[in-house]
Amino acid sequence: MMDQPKKQPTMMDVARLAGVSTMTVSRALKPNTSVGEKTRQKIQDAAEQLGYVLNSNAASFASHKTGFVAVTIPSINNANFAETLTGLSEGLNNTGLQILLGYTNYSKQEEERLIEQFLQRRPEAIVVTGGSHTDRCRKLLENSGVPVIEMWDQPKSPIDESIGFSNADAAALMVDHFVEQGYERIGFIGGDASRDTRGLDRRRGFVARLEALGLESHRLVSAGSPPVTIREGMDSLVKMLDTWPDTQAVMCVSDLSAFGAISYCIRNGIRVPDDIAIAGFGAYDISEVSNPTITTVDVSAQAIGLAVAQQVSNRLSVQQGNPVKIAAPTILARESTQKSVQ
Amino acid sequence: MMDQPKKQPTMMDVARLAGVSTMTVSRALKPNTSVGEKTRQKIQDAAEQLGYVLNSNAASFASHKTGFVAVTIPSINNANFAETLTGLSEGLNNTGLQILLGYTNYSKQEEERLIEQFLQRRPEAIVVTGGSHTDRCRKLLENSGVPVIEMWDQPKSPIDESIGFSNADAAALMVDHFVEQGYERIGFIGGDASRDTRGLDRRRGFVARLEALGLESHRLVSAGSPPVTIREGMDSLVKMLDTWPDTQAVMCVSDLSAFGAISYCIRNGIRVPDDIAIAGFGAYDISEVSNPTITTVDVSAQAIGLAVAQQVSNRLSVQQGNPVKIAAPTILARESTQKSVQ
DNA sequence: TATGTAAATGATACCGATAACATTTTGCAA
């Protein structure tokens, strides 16, 4: 950095140089304002000459509009959330809104801390992942006075609005897929239930669907605290086969853990899906190119982000658009669960 | 959102309720300030009762300290940058600094646009990925008046400071590894050179090292615009083998493309490394659990983030700490390039 | 030319905190 010898120029400096009032400068630097063409040019020249850079903080302060959207996600090291964030970022690109991003690391306490911090920045909208929060956090969000969007989930009583899908239903879809393929002794590998609420929902949906079909629903392995890694997927499969050797099929809480489980099988001469079927969740890139390819649930993570962005824009603009919809999750049936196509 | 009926309370409201001046409230809400214990309690109670939330914008405005650190990375959908960001985020966690994140999508124009936008927020430090910028962007950064850190690279003439490694040297390391293993006809699969400057550096280092060793250096396949995907890795390997069927070893610009290339081989009965050796770059999780495991370059992406965070803190605190160092990249020799250990 | 309306520009009063310095209170040694 070159230490700036003199302090940065202000709007007043530009106004003086251009021979107008600061108000006119303020207008000239924004689109859609009525400023004479000649004047605008004169002001832009002056600003250029002085190297003037608008001070958004002062502007935010004066106008009570910060242009911030606070966003919390569990982790960035998760392709699904990264995709959602990409969608969000893209969707917000030309709105002039800036994302304030925070990682909760799958902890509600951390989420509360982040929200508390973000509220001080006076965001114009708040986006959180999931519908489960600490009481205090929920209260903070309710009293925030700005639109709150809970994504990646369908809470029974949303704080304000939600854009997501039912993780339980999505897991049930996979159970149905297994059953269609003729599997009956089906297990589930998931993260530590106490933290990953979406993973917990999936497990719940999994168990409920099995029970509804009159099948055994006790083959549950906990793989450690989320996010579940490839390695934990491997280890969990070992545990699964140790405990219930006659397991025919396994649903994993994410594609990563499924990939780990499959890797273990391949390395140890267990054929997938001939000896055991394995499915994932989330439609990560890897599921498409793994060998065998992995049956998974496509939740269109990026579309969620785009939809949230759209909805944020809607809520912040005067003329409210239609509520945004996203597609329901679908099963991508691939090699890892279908003997016939193998 | 519940629409806030009355506007949010200000420090003045809290001061009135607590029977003190706003200055005392201001002090009471910050750590390390001399405020009487009783007074502090009284103020905290009043703030709690009113549901007062500090307005950081006003605070920033008054104090000329925004607490922002602007960060640009090429993409979030890249495990390496995601890790760096995690490290950065973690390292900045208790400093009270908030990251303003932007994605350049591997475009210098986009980077310039982002920097211009970020400067309006008056960040206290700026972190960019790589050492290659548009002229205007470079000028903006030079004149910013705040610390600028270029990461993931070692520019010859850094704008201010850089924390990274030489991508060319790292690629040369891999050439040496191949040669040690007895390979001589070595190819390179990388992204479109015009955009991904780090990928370009790797290719340059690759070619230079081969030439220095007197080996052929023309086996270069361009895999499309970055980031190179798994699928592009597959396609590129096909192209490589079509063009130069006698290729013995291939270095890929990232582990993802390496994984794709290997997947193609596995599916088509080409043995890795017996028929062809394949290496990646970046030490992604997948390289460790792929079958075969993938030889790669460990660049300690997260450590880069942590180091940058550390250095930002250093630069912003009065007593400057020592300049931060990161470990040099190392080869992780795995199955995909070593016939002996297969 | 007179006149009216829209466009362009200006004047003034804040927004809500903190910096810097002034003043009062406290606590303790002399």
Next chain:
DNA sequence: TTGCAAAATGTTATCGGTATCATTTACATA
């Protein structure tokens, strides 16, 4: 009790824009 330094608190003046309303200018029409 007095005196005095340190701790606690208060006063005042901004920070750099924008909202709002007032005023001037431009231009088309009668």
